Each structure stands twice: as structure tokens, then as C-alpha cells.
Amino acid sequence: RADDTGLTSVARADLEAMLAAHTGETRFTPPGPAIDPASLKDKLIFTIPTSTAIPFCDVVDKQMDEFAHKLGIRHEVWQTTAQLGQWVQGFNTAFAHKADLINVACGLDPATVAPQIKEAISKGIPVVAAHTHANGQTQLEDLTGIVYGAYIDAAKLEAAYVILKTDGKADVLVITAPSTANSPYIEKAIMGMFKQYCPTCKVRSAGVNAADWASKIGPTVQSAILADRSLDYVIPIYDGMVQPVIPAIITTGSSARVKVATFNNTPAVLDMLRTGDIVTFESGEDTTWLAGAILDQDMRVLLKQPLVKNYVVGIRAFTKADVAAAGVPAKFGVGYGDAARKGYEALWGLK
Amino acid sequence: MNVSGPTSPAPREVAATRQNAVARFCHRFALLFAWALTIVLFGVLEPDSFLQLQNFTSIFNSQAVLVVLTCSLVVTLTSSEYDLSAASVLSLSAMLIAILNTQQAVPIGWAIVVALLAGLVVGAINGILVVVIGVESIIATLGMGSLVSGITLWISHSNLVSGISNTLVELVIVPRFFGISLGFVYAVVIVAALWFFLTYTPLGRQLLFVGRGRRIARLSGLPVGKLRFGALMAGSFLAAVAGVLYAGTSASADPNSGDSFMLPAFAAAFLGSTAIVPGRFNAWGSFAAVYFLVTGIYGLSLMGIQVFIQNLFYGGALIIAVALSIMVRRSETREPDIAKEGN
Amino acid sequence: MNVSGPTSPAPREVAATRQNAVARFCHRFALLFAWALTIVLFGVLEPDSFLQLQNFTSIFNSQAVLVVLTCSLVVTLTSSEYDLSAASVLSLSAMLIAILNTQQAVPIGWAIVVALLAGLVVGAINGILVVVIGVESIIATLGMGSLVSGITLWISHSNLVSGISNTLVELVIVPRFFGISLGFVYAVVIVAALWFFLTYTPLGRQLLFVGRGRRIARLSGLPVGKLRFGALMAGSFLAAVAGVLYAGTSASADPNSGDSFMLPAFAAAFLGSTAIVPGRFNAWGSFAAVYFLVTGIYGLSLMGIQVFIQNLFYGGALIIAVALSIMVRRSETREPDIAKEGN
Amino acid sequence: MPPAIPILEARHFSKRFGGTTALDDVSLTIDSGTVHGLVGHNGSGKSTLIKILGGYHAPEPEAELIIDGKPVRLPLAPGLFRGLGMAFVHQDPGLIGSLSVVENLRIGAIAQERLRPIRWGEEARRCEALLTEFGMDVDPRATVETLRPWQRPMLAIVRAVDEIRQLQGETGIRRGLLVLDEPTANLADSNVHQLFDVVRRVRDAGFGVLFVSHDLDEILSVTDHVTVLRDGRVVGSGPTAGFVRNDLVRLIVGYDIPPATPRTVETRRTDHLVEVRDLSGSGARDVNLSIAPGEILGASGLIGSGFAEIGPMLIGALPVRSGQLRLGATTMELSVMTPAAAIAAGISYVPGERLREGCIGELTVADNVTLPVLHRFFRGWLRTRAIDDHARSELQRFGVRPPDPTLPLEALSGGNQQKVLLAKWLQLSPKLLVLQEPTQGVDVGAREQIFAIIRDFASRGGGVLCLSGDHEQLALLCDRVLIFRRGRIAADLAGPDVTKDRIAHECLGSDLSSAA
């Protein structure tokens, strides 16, 4: 049965299945054949994140430390505050410490440190980009391996949720961050979903650079709400953008009408989902899975085994109904279950 | 006692220094005209969406934080100090409220008290550095800003903290009368109080004396150190108030939330000093400047224009307004001597 | 002609005003001692990893951009102008190189020429605003910074642009002699040239006079306007050079790449003015300041210490160094009068 | 009759600035109903004493202050001087240029209040009335920097007198002290008379007045009691009637100064070194003048008559509408003159306000002296040792004490600063030396040295133009004096006509004739 807006029952079923697959604890599937990390004892893996002030990066790094400890691998994380000089120093320190592998992690665009990556490769040190790319994104040739961020899956989930929630009558503002390399791919994935499942939905996007989020997202959302009285969803592609969206919705007196769906499962935003009524949907990666995936890919590189292609980790979507599973108040890494940890331990032959 | 006599000096050409009243009026209200012009312009370009009451109420409501932060800068700038730590104090204040209220279960009222006290403490340290030790304010507050940011990152573990009591949100951002929120009302009250303070109270004028001529103020018997100290404390206090409004606006706090307000606030304070009381930092001028800038940006984003145009508008408006104001003032007063032109 | 004799006013105790040479020496080199102390401290705390030649070369190599940007500020600050647009010029310069080289297939050499020219153009506009029109530099460059950022966002469509020619990368970042890269060599050459310029050329001294007393400089026959204009242009030019080094360091350009350098650069310039030639902005002092700060942060990172400590270190080092320097100078020279204390 | 209790008793005032002892155990007693003169060479500590009374400096701990018989705690808290009945005109008159006349006049009242609203309209009317009373036609809302130079010190005097009058108004006759630190230095003669009138009235009303001046004739004519400071110590004190001029001079400088003999130079010369034709602008009109080699030409007039603006105009520091300058064989258009071009042409201008216009106090003496000649020391790089040597030899040549080029210039006393300035400008070997108030605020001893420097310069064939309101100085120094009235040259005095009295008479000439 097709309803008035053209959301066919096939489409509805597709979308519902997509959401269902990401509801509840993550279901681990081994990315490839098992490996034997015994020969990697005391190898040094060196991780350089965009900024260690980003709590998400910090949690993944800690989880990696934990795995590495069990594996007998040394893992060092370089403390940075999103400054080029510090990233460069990170590479040099990795060289000085005779690292066996370098992870460029957590949103640090490999392009900004391309010369350093080239140097590492020329020194025979492999470089893995961990959680920086969206699937399908063009990548630096020099990179040895990649673990993708689950940006595209998340983007599709947001779109699916919004289409279902509005019965195919969505009127959406997507907020992107043009200066981030994966942003255009995320945007494309969202737009693609709407085109495929809900061509009559109204979708537009506005780009605001990370540096301007606090000051410019507000006016952007406000003017969009007032210019379009039927706007009903705002999709900030990262949940770091949510904070200034909320007051823009409240001041325009449209908190009953305009809702937010977003990505990354930042605890504070999950708390907004739990306690407020504006954020209604959020998904995010299983941090244990992500930490395991990065180490797994790293070890495959070091063991010279075939790498996992399109390595993406599982995400969990939360709505008000089940957000309590993420903790009260929410915490990083809570609510994904134990499957990823057990899965990797089995894959690596621990225990 | 009468000491005048026929020996008085030669009369001056009075007309020249007594300024042309019309030109002066235009100068004082030029920013308001520009604001009106912006409104008309966008009204014509976007007749359906721009000229709606709700647009204006929402423009007003959303900028209470910036208005109050600008007031904080007006106070310190009047006393000729730069307070670069104001944005960090804003973040600290908002973060304290968030953490105390959500993680420590401190009632929102007490959390606010603590946040404001923290502002006063930072202001006092600034005061000690600048007034007692004699560090230039721009340096001292640059350093303090970094320190305070570090503390904010520390107590928040760099996390966004959400879930601040709805009471505060109700008291700040939720629209009340004709769509106007209490946050805007607070901002207007603070602006009006600052205006009264700077214009009509001796203390406000003392601050201006201190800002314009510290030595002379001291020779005239003003407690210069106390006034400077007080200005730095008041500035930090107002920045903490802005933090409270920020917390109430977004019901959450980000460790870096204040940073992006710094440039707009300075721009608004400078721009505001070209209006209402040209040549002096003043409350209503800054108020007009904030809303002129925000209206422009708002209209631009309504037209779906890219972000970079906003930067151009910001920079352009500031430069043009200040340059014009200087050129007008120069032509109003008498021939400048060459050294002042600085050629 | 000799007109001295018993008629000259009573001599004052000269010894007291002639500063104690030892204290003066300590003051001049205090920052270097602090730097050495930092090295010793981290050497003891992290004996294995810190005290390696390669660490130091890496510290040196990675900060060429910051050193050159700080030099840019030293030039403008010496002439008593604040250039808040320097970071935006850095971004613009790097972005121009990236776009011209990767998207327009302009050879890297020409791309660099265009980037440097862009720096000069921004400097010239700053000069017109500040010198010809008379806008305060802090306001003019705040506005220009916003405008230039807008332009950078515009030409890059707000995107990161990567893929800059390897020639440039080779010329900047790749280690050459004992692990030292050419980028660091350029930075040292620029610092040395700036030091020579400010200390040993008439033009440099004249700039100092213009900064300290514009009117007096003019009456002494100095072309004050030209010197200020020149300082603003030179400052922007050096910021553009920093942009070239940025492009060479990262082989890419981000529209906001410069922003994160602004505070460190100002902090280093201020901190540097407490050393080598205390009381004046100076090249080697700033150089020492950059590497003192960076070494500290590096050591902290090496120890895996949380990021907020870095902020505390930054702010704390700046405040303490400047405050100490002021207290030392005060005790070295004569007692300040109350007005200087500002009470 | 002076009452038994003095209005102010300062005991054991000492003040050290680092190694400088500005005041050394000074005691001073001022009776009510008297004008107490305070004299002393530059740097003798007069202003320091006054600033202690104003609560600006803290004296050394042994100091005691007794006001009206009651001991007062030192240092005085800011503004407490008002409660003690004192009002000040400080040496630099203490006005904020960028603020309005009302604000400056009412700074005292504003300083005493906190939150009681100010009624600006009323304040403006009150100030207008006050200014009119003193014969000043000034818009109370104008900013002070737009006022004419002579109006500014007058404004400070009006303010202090008004504050003293408030004291009187509150409780009938009250005891208080009006402190005037070199109030006449920048005043027009007419205003000086007006001021003396006020001073006498204030005294007659029962107040005390502390009056500082370098002009001993003023001291002798207006004070009842004199105290002389030398090197921060009291070296003489007593009723004015007990002193003659030479006593004071001896006390101030510590030795006898032989009576100065005016220069006797041949009469008019026809070989002109410098010629200025049809100079107009910035308050002067159609000025024509010429200076012969070796001639010291003076220019004077009432303040505002245009003579003081000639110097800055000749070097392009003030706007010029029209006029030419011929110097030797070259002729220059003055409307496009700049200080740099003037220096290149061989004109040196030594401005009057030393620390504001002449040099940068926080930089070293060597830096200040060598600024215009830096290129001489640039051979590949600046030879810093040569710079210091050069500066030291210049300091020795001009008798600067101490001759240490590495001191910050602000560490020198006023007279020595002036000598440094002369050194700075004379090393350029100018053809024409333009001096503005070369000995303003300079003590008698240093003054003689400066005269000697100027005469020596002239005797080598240089031309000197000396702009000054100090008639005695002009009479002593100049071969010829031009008198300005209302922007024009009204008289050209030469030879026997160059006397103090004649100059004074000619300066007032226009006022007398226009009044007639």
C-alpha cells in the first residue's frame, strides 16, 4: 500500500529493516580470518589523534591501550590540541621512538600531514588512517590501510529515521561542515537516501565550519525555521553541532515542531535525547569495536596479511525508548554490549 | 570673589568648535540608520520571510549572551584595559553551572552563585596581575584566558555537559511576552544599567577619567588602582553573567563555547563606540552594534548565502563604520595638526 | 666649547641608576635558563625518550611557522600596532598556494609569489586604514582579519585543499643536515635578519622610536607614516611567508589553519619581550619564547599528560614570566611612583 | 593677622626615587592668610613635595603632616586632600584632552561622589557661568584638546579656585590651601595678572597659598613668605620682604651669578642667511622675517599672538597656508614642508614641551641623541660603540650631568634634558636653529649654560630664531626681537630697544591701542 506521500510499503519495510539492524546492542561479525599476534610482542603502535581534548578520541585510545596491553603490544598516544606543529612533532616522536606503525586517528585528515606520512612510508613505517574517512572518500595514496568511520551508515540511518518518522513528508535542514573532508560524502549519502526513498521530501543543507559552530549555527537554523514554516527536522551531521541548534529551535518557539537527529553518541547529547524532547534520534559507533578494528587492521599490516577492505564498525542507534541503555547519565562506550570485545579476543586467539 | 576683567584673552571663532548639530546627530545615529537600512534591504529582498515579528523576536532572543559579553568589554575598555579572558570566563561559568547542576546535584540557584563567584575570582586575579604587579592587561588576560580554559577543560574532562535544569532554560530562553524571552529582557536591563552607570553616575565617569588619563585621574584624587581593579572584576563578573545566560540558552556547556564570541564581542564594542556617544565605548551603541551585525548575518543566511559572505559582512561593516566615523569626526572638529595624523 | 664646571646641577647618585650588571644579565637570559630548566626537568622525568637529538630536531623543525608568525608580530608590535589579521593572512597565503598549485596548475614558484603578493596587499590595506584614515590598528586589523577569512573561505569553498607540490615540501620540511629541515633554517635566518634589522639598522631603530613616540619621531624628521605603513606591510608579508611554510609543512591548506597560531604567537612575542632585550619586542627573545613554550608542551605530551595541563602551562608561563620580569625591572631601576603602580 | 595655628605643617619630608633623593628632610610651615613662595632649581623637589601633599607620592616613613593643628596619616589616601581643604594646580595642568571642559572642570566633584546621578545640563550651565566669570569664552561641551593652548592652564586654575571657593561657601570662612605649581609658565601676561588678583583674594579670604615659580619677580611681588629648596633640602626660608632678588638667586644656585651683560652687536645687517616671506596659517598672517648669519632673532608676543606657532610652521609640524623660506641659495615652499625636509635643509627645531615633543623618556640618552644622525653610524651595521662614544662626547661638550649615555633620559633633570635636546639638534650643524622656550622650567644656573651654548652656535655663523614669552631671556639673548600681535609682526626691536620692559610694552601694545 502506498500512502498519500508516496512512501511505498516496500520502502517502509526497507527503512524499518535498516533501523532494526542497528537497534539494540551491536552484533559483531568478524571482519576477516583470524590472526596470530604472537610475533608482534613489543611492537610499538603510535597513534596521533586530531586532538586528545576530544573525549571520543580519548575513549577509543584508552580502549586500544587495554587491548594492546592484553596483546603485549606497546601503544602510545600523542597528546595534541589540533595544531599542525604538534602533529608534525607526533610523527617525529614516532620516528624517534622507532614506532612500527603510525595511526592517524580520530578525524585528523591525512591530507594535512601528507608530507609526514610520505616520510613515514619512506622510512618503512606503515601508516593507517583510523576513523578519518567516510566510505568512498578519496584517500591519500601513501596510506597503508584504512579503518573507516561509520559516517555513511550513520547518515543513512538518520535519513531513514526521519523519513519514517514523518511518514515521508519530511522537510529537513542538514547542517554540514565543509572544511571537514568527509562532510561532502556524508551529505551525499543523506541526500541519496532521500532521493531514493522520499523524492518528495524537502531537503536542503547549510555548511558551517567547525570554527564557527558556536556563533553561526544558531542564526542559520533560526532563519531556516522562520523561512520555512513546515521544517520539521534538523540533521547536524556530527552531534558536536547540536548544542547551538537547541536554543535556535527554542527561541523560534518551534520546539514542538522541529526535532533533531544526529550522529556520534556523545554522552551529553544522549542525555539531551533522554531528558529533552528536541533531540529524538542519535546513533554512534561501538567504541570497543572501533578500538579493536584499528588494532586489528594495524596487526594485519604488521603481519603483512591481506587487509580488511571497507573496514567499518557497528553502530547503535538510540531513541528515547532505549537511550537509558547508554547509562544514566550516559557514558562513552556503554550500551554496545560485549560482543565486539569477545569477538576480537577470539579472532586474535586471546584466552 | 570676582576676578574677571577687561584683560580677558581675544575671543575665539566660536562657530568652529561648536559643532554642527545636524552633522552630530547624523553621526550619533548613523549605526541605527544602517541597521534600519539593513532591515529595509532584506525586507525588500526577502519580503515573505524577513519582515515577520517572529524573526525579530528570535533575533533579539538569541543574542542576549553576546550583548552581555559586549557589555563586559565596554566596562573594561572604558578603563582602557583589554580583557581577553572574558570568553574563557564565559565558558568556565557555563561549565560550572552544568557540572554542579547535573553531576553534583547542586540546585541551579547555588550553581549560578558559584559561577558568578568564579567570575569575580578571575577578575580579582586579573586585577592583581594588572594593577598590583603592573602587567599590561592584554598580556595578563591572554595568559589568564589560557589558564581558565585549562581549568574548564579539566573540570569537564573536555566534555560537553548537558542536562542543565529546565528552570534556568525557562528563565532565559523560552519566549514569554510577544515572543520575547527573559534572556533578552536581562540583556536590555544590563545595557540600560550600564548606560546609566557610565553616563550619570560619578563612578562611571571616574572610570572614564582613569581610562583616558591615569596620571591625571590620580592627581585629581581618584583611587585609580581600585577603579581599575573594580573594572576588571566587573568585566569578569559580566562575562560570568553571560556564561549563565549561555547555560540557560543551550541547557548545556561546551568547554570552548566562549571562544567564538570573542571576536564578535570586540567588534560590537568597537563598532558601538562610533554611535550614540561617538568616541566613547558606550552601552546603547554596543547594543545597536550587536543587533546591526546579527540582523545582517541573519538576513544573509535567510537568503541562503554562503558563510563566507558573513565574514565579509562582519569585517566590512566594522572597517567601514569606524573609518567613516573617524572621517566625520575629523571634519567636524578643527584642522588636525599633522603629527596627530601620524604621517 | 665646554660649559660644564662647578655650575652644573648637583650630581645624583649614579651608581643606583646604573643597573647592577649581574642582575641585568640574569634578567636578559632568564628565559633561556627557564628553557634549560625545562629540558633538564623533562630529561630527568623521561630520561629515555626526552634527551634524544632527534627530539630536539623535531621540536625545532615543527615550529618554523610559529616562529615566523611571531616575527611578523614583533615587527608590528615594535611600531606599536597590533596586527590581528596576521593569522588570516597566513591562512590566505597557504590557501592561495594550495589552490593555484593544485587546481590551477600554477607552478609552485609562481604560486608562492602570488601568496606573498597577497600578503603585501593586505598589509597595504591595513596601512591605508591605520595610517591614512587613522583607524586604530586593533580595530582595522580585526575587521581585515574577518574580511580575509571570508575571502579564504570563498576561494576554497570552505574546503581543505591538499596535494601541494612536493617541491615545496622538500624545501620546507624534509630533514637535511643532522635532521634539521630547511624550514627551520629559514626561520632562523628570518629571526637573525629581524634581529639585525631591529638592532643594527637605522630603519629598525626608527621603527622603535615611531612605536614609542610618534610625535617625537616625526619632529625628529622620521617619515612616521611611511614607517608605520611599512611595518604593517612587512608584518603581513612575514605572515604570508609563514603561510608558505605552512603549505610546505602540511602540503595542504585549511581555510582556518592560521587561527590556532594566533594566541601562541602573541604569547611568544610578549614572553620574548621579557628576554634578551628586556622591555622591547625582539627577535631572539621571541625565538627563545617559542621554543621554551614548545619544549614544555612537548615534554608534557611525551609524558602523556592531559591536554588541559598544556593550557595551564601556556597561561602560567606567560603570566609568571612577564610578572617576574616586571618585578625584576622594578627593583633594578628606581622605585616606581604610585601612578605607575596604578594605585 | 595670622592665627596661631598654621594651616599646614610638613615635617621631615623625604622622598627617594631609587638612588635619587628628591626630598631630604624638608620641613615647611604655611600660615593661613599668606602666600608662601617655593623656589628652587630644576629637580630641587618642589613638585615632589606638592605631589606628596596631593597623595600622589608616598613620602619616606619619618614624614609628618599636620593640617590645621591635627596630625594626618601619610601617605594620604587618594582624594583625601579635598577633605583636608586643599586644591591643586599641578605642573602639567592635569587636564584630560579627549574629555569635555565640563568633565575636566568637575573632576573634583565627580571624584567625591559615587552613585548620585549627575545632572549634565545643570553642570554645563554652572561651568559656563564659571568660565564667563573668568572671562573665558569656551563651550563647556567642547573637548579640551580643541581649546587654545593658553586656555588650558587657565582652565586648571579656574578649577582649583572654584574648589577652594566651594570650601568657603560651605562654612563661611574656612581654612584651606591653594597649591599652584608653576601656574604662570604657560599663561598669557594678562592671565598672570588675573591670577595674581585671584591669589590675593584667596589669601585675603583667609586661605593659605603655596606658589611655585621660576620667575623671581613674580615670587617677590606676590608672596609673603619664601622657602628655597636646593637639591631637596631647605636652604632658606623667611618673609619675602627680607629677600632681594640676588639673595634668592644665590640660595637657589648656591653661588653668585655675575650680572648678565646683554650682547652688544653691530646694528642691522643686510647679508641674510634666512628669509621667510608671506608666511600665513595656524594663527599667523603675512609674516616676513630675515636672519643674518650669527644673529639671534627673538620673537615674542602674548600667548595666542602667533609667535609660538612660527617654529612648528617653519618645519612643517603645523599646517601652513602659504609662504616661502629661503635658506642660503635654496627656496622652499612652506605649505609642503615636512620636518624631514626641514632637517635636510639645515633647520633644527627644539620644541618647548620636552617630554611630550622632544624626546622619549624611557629610551636611553644615547638613543635620543643619535636618532637624527643614525645613518652616520651605519657602515654595514650600526656601530653601537661609536654611538655611545659619540653621545658621551656630546654630553660632555654640553655639560650634561651625569654624562652617561646609557641612562634612560627620564632619569635626568629638566635642565639636563634640555641640554641633551640641544646636543641632539646642534650635532646636525644646522644653518638655522629654531628654539621654543629654550629655558622654560630651567633653573638659573642651567639657563646660563644654555645661553652660552646658543651664543656659541651663533658666533660660528649660524642663525637663531628664539620663540619665547620670557622677556628677560629675550633681552639677554637676542640681537633683535620681533613682536607679534594678532598673528602679525607689530614691531621689530633692535639694539638699545631690546629691553625687557620695551618688549613687554610692545607685546601689550595692541590691546592698549584697541582699548583706546
Ligand SMILES: Nc1ncnc2c1ncn2[C@@H]1O[C@H](COP(=O)(O)OP(=O)(O)OP(=O)(O)O)[C@@H](O)[C@H]1O
Ligand atoms: N616619578 C619619578 N621617578 C623618579 N624620579 C623622579 C620622579 N619624579 C621626580 N623625580 C626626580 O626627583 C627630583 C625632583 O623632581 P621634582 O619634579 O620634584 O623637581 P622640581 O623642583 O619640581 O623641578 P622643576 O622646577 O623642573 O619642576 C628630580 O631629580 C627628578 O628627576
Ligand SMILES: Nc1ncnc2c1ncn2[C@@H]1O[C@H](COP(=O)(O)OP(=O)(O)OP(=O)(O)O)[C@@H](O)[C@H]1O
Ligand atoms: N559636557 C558634557 N561632557 C560629556 N558628556 C556630556 C556633557 N553634557 C552632556 N553629556 C552627555 O549628554 C547626555 C545627556 O545630557 P543632558 O544635557 O541631556 O543631561 P541631563 O541629565 O538631561 O541634564 P538636565 O536635565 O539638567 O538638562 C549624557 O549622555 C551625557 O553623558
Ligand SMILES: [Mg+2]
Ligand atoms: Mg616641578
Ligand SMILES: [Mg+2]
Ligand atoms: Mg537635559
